[in-house]
Amino acid sequence: MLTDTGTLNMRNVLHQIYVNLWVEYVVKNPICPVEHPGGEGVANEKFEMGLETFVKGFV
Incomplete structure (x- = not known):
């Protein structure tokens, strides 16, 4: 970010992203790959939409 x-300090914001979005939509998703070789990003639509909505709240 x-x-x-x-x-x-953005530590609290980053923690909220991790707990409420990353863990919920990526870590707990059994079909989402654990590793992303070659610098590939996460292709998870719910995570991306949630992150976009969350960040727009700060603008």
């Missing part, structure tokens, strides 16, 4: 240098 890129932010302005004047932005306060």
